[in-house]
Amino acid sequence: MGVFEFMVGRKKPTPSELAKERLKVVLVHDRLKVSPELLELIKSELLSVLSRRLDIDEQHMQITMTREGGLDTLMANAPIKRQKVTFEWDPPSKDVIRGKVHVEEDQQ
Amino acid sequence: MDSTRIITITSGKGGVGKTTTTANLGTALAMQGKKVAVLDADIGLRNLDAVMGLENRIVYDLVDVVEGQCRLKQALIKDKRQPELYLLPAAQTRDKNAVNSIQMEELCQQLRQDFDFVIIDSPAGIEQGFRNAIVGANEIIIVANPEMASVRDADRIIGLVEAAGKPEPRLILNRLRADMVKRGDMMAITDVLEVLNIDLVGIVPEDESIIIATNKGEPAVYDKRSRAGRAYLDTAQRLLGEEVPLDEVLDSPSLLERLRRLIRFGPALSEKPARSQSS
Numbered sequence: 325m326g327v328f329e330f331m332v333g334r335k336k337p338t339p340s341e342l343a344k345e346r347l348k349v350v351l352v353h354d355r356l357k358v359s360p361e362l363l364e365l366i367k368s369e370l371l372s373v374l375s376r377r378l379d380i381d382e383q384h385m386q387i388t389m390t391r392e393g394g395l396d397t398l399m400a401n402a403p404i405k406r407q408k409v410t411f412e413w414d415p416p417s418k419d420v421i422r423g424k425v426h427v428e429e430d431q432q
Numbered sequence: 433m434d435s436t437r438i439i440t441i442t443s444g445k446g447g448v449g450k451t452t453t454t455a456n457l458g459t460a461l462a463m464q465g466k467k468v469a470v471l472d473a474d475i476g477l478r479n480l481d482a483v484m485g486l487e488n489r490i491v492y493d494l495v496d497v498v499e500g501q502c503r504l505k506q507a508l509i510k511d512k513r514q515p516e517l518y519l520l521p522a523a524q525t526r527d528k529n530a531v532n533s534i535q536m537e538e539l540c541q542q543l544r545q546d547f548d549f550v551i552i553d554s555p556a557g558i559e560q561g562f563r564n565a566i567v568g569a570n571e572i573i574i575v576a577n578p579e580m581a582s583v584r585d586a587d588r589i590i591g592l593v594e595a596a597g598k599p600e601p602r603l604i605l606n607r608l609r610a611d612m613v614k615r616g617d618m619m620a621i622t623d624v625l626e627v628l629n630i631d632l633v634g635i636v637p638e639d640e641s642i643i644i645a646t647n648k649g650e651p652a653v654y655d656k657r658s659r660a661g662r663a664y665l666d667t668a669q670r671l672l673g674e675e676v677p678l679d680e681v682l683d684s685p686s687l688l689e690r691l692r693r694l695i696r697f698g699p700a701l702s703e704k705p706a707r708s709q710s711s
Contacts, residue, residue: 339616351587394629
């Protein structure tokens with residue numbers, strides 16, 4: 325459910341669902357006072373971290389602050405360009421243990 | 433009285449039904465034999481008097497009491513029908529800054545001596561008038577309608593009530609339209625509760641009888657055919673600690689819709705559209 329389902333166009337939301345999803349986002353922003361600029365910054369930082377391991381579709385990457393299960397939550401949706409997946413196997417720092425990097429199983 | 437409950441009815445947004453709720457809950461509690469004072473804290477825009485049909489009896493008002501122009505007992509207006517129900521009207525010619533928080537708290541302490549319940553009708557907004565309305569309260573009830581602006585404002589109020597060190601507010605969801613909920617055009621009760629994370633104390637349907645009752649100056653709780661009136665009677669019972677089931681019929685998405693919702697309600701992280709596209 326949620327914003328993402330609407331984004332990929334799986335289903336047209338009812339007005340009530342739209343209201344709920346919009347509210348969840350707006351309330352988190354109201355409460356945490358996160359500006360769009362800050363969210364953009366978080367997005368670009370996330371992208372640079374993720375891009376060390378995965379080829380992310382930058383155009384379609386979305387991050388949203390919303391409320392899930394009573395908790396204010398940051399939701400990141402980072403589509404991976406499957407055809408051009410590249411993995412950088414050398415850990416970027418010593419504290420990432422080699423081989424323990426989580427890989428989505430269908431990314432080969 | 434030590435056990436006096438001072439309940440503020442507030443909302444943030446205007447026009448959601450604070451005054452109607454105050455009048456109806458006050459009347460319903462008085463019908464249960466409680467000694468009740470309803471207090472209009474909306475200085476400059478008084479209306480609680482009109483909703484209760486007492487607008488012609490006002491001599492003194494809240495500001496007169498606070499400024500010492502009269503004694504509290506002189507300003508309290510006895511209800512037409514309930515012998516133990518009194519109204520303290522707002523001033524109409526002054527503004528919200530005519531009273532400060534300390535004066536309001538003292539007024540609440542004074543009312544405490546004679547009443548079981550003091551119900552305070554808060555003005556809309558989050559400024560001085562709102563702060564005055566909650567300062568003396570030991571319970572807060574937020575009135576909201578199932579729509580964006582009202583729910584958003586309610587969330588803001590929840591935050592402010594918490595910041596003021598008051599107990600957790602409870603919610604009356606007002607002007608619910610079951611037909612719109614059924615069509616998916618209005619948020620259901622569960623949606624609002626999930627978004628706001630608050631306890632529910634009453635659900636009141638949208639009902640023409642409220643306008644008729646206001647036109648007559650008789651709260652809807654007297655009208656046995658009024659669904660909203662019955663909902664307020666139920667809410668008052670709940671305030672008195674009785675277990676009255678919330679009318680589920682008011683909020684009945686079809687069984688199919690409920691099932692669909694349940695299924696879609698996976699944990700947030702199970703959402704992987706990119707993956708489902710590529711597999």
